Amino acid sequence: MNKYNLEINQGKIGQDGYVSQTGWVKTYYINETTREYMGATMEHITIGAGLPAGAYLDAPELPEKQDIAIVRSADELSWLHVIDHSGKTAYSTETRQPTEIDFIGDLPDTLTLLEPKTEFDKWDGKQWVTDTDAQKIALVAEADNEKAQRLNEANGTITYLQEAADVDLATESETAALQEWKKYRVLLNRVDTSTAPDIDWPKKP
Structure with a gap:
């Protein structure tokens, strides 16, 4: 047996969720606050330990559209695709005031992407109607x-x-x-x- 190794030691995780073989594994990690997918990285794992918080072994499916975000499900068992309006301008359906969206997911009923045309516009639940x-x-x-x-x-x-x-x-x-x-x-x-x-x-x- 050669005393040298040209390969990267691959880590393994057992069915119990703990490391069964020390080495490197590719993981997919999230922002633990928003649960949004952030990217892939290599993690060095050791026997007896588990994956770092917010890291997962299964790769997410990339969305085809730019306005879709990848998030980890609340039960941490799967990846989900949710609407992503972050960075866009939304308008309050109560005050008509604009605000920049800084979250992912559906908009609440108090916000809309439709811009009011006048200061006399009122929201009827679906569109702006000028009074x-x-x-x-x-x-x-x-x-x-x-x-x-x-x-x-x-x-x-x-x-x-x-x-x-x-x-x-x-x-x-x-x-x-x-x-x-x-x-x-x-x-x-x-x-x-x-x-x-x-x-x-x-x-x-």
């Missing part, structure tokens, strides 16, 4: 605010120009501007904000 009544109220309120700001600017400008005209100090350009601003204010007052967002705002002088 058009709430959207209309908000658009009218926004138009009312813009109309008020425009009128405030017009009133301030007209007051200044009118004072100059009242004391006969208005220049020709100021007199002309006064008329244009008054016309502008009349047109502003005629704006019907209930037609928002389809409003054709008058052009400011």
Whole structure:
């Protein structure tokens, strides 16, 4: 018998789960927190001991799709394929707020991969539905605010120009501007904000 050996000593594990022959074995290990498969490695095992925690002898079947993760079953007897959305953006079905998925498995009912299109979207259990009544109220309120700001600017400008005209100090350009601003204010007052967002705002002088 040659005193040298060119082969790697292969370890063996008996049916009882303990090492029956010291040597090297190929194992497949998991993240013990998520139970997700992490990779393969060679482990040196010794008689009387068992495999390291989170290491298994049976190889998992590789999934064909990228959005599938390999996990070890809870009873540690088999490998499972589960959906993997990690790294994708999901949206809260309650607040519409986006969040990055950092777990594997099915999404809870409070999250969806569908992106809401407006701040007035509500989740109906399957899709986002825009609350058009709430959207209309908000658009009218926004138009009312813009109309008020425009009128405030017009009133301030007209007051200044009118004072100059009242004391006969208005220049020709100021007199002309006064008329244009008054016309502008009349047109502003005629704006019907209930037609928002389809409003054709008058052009400011």
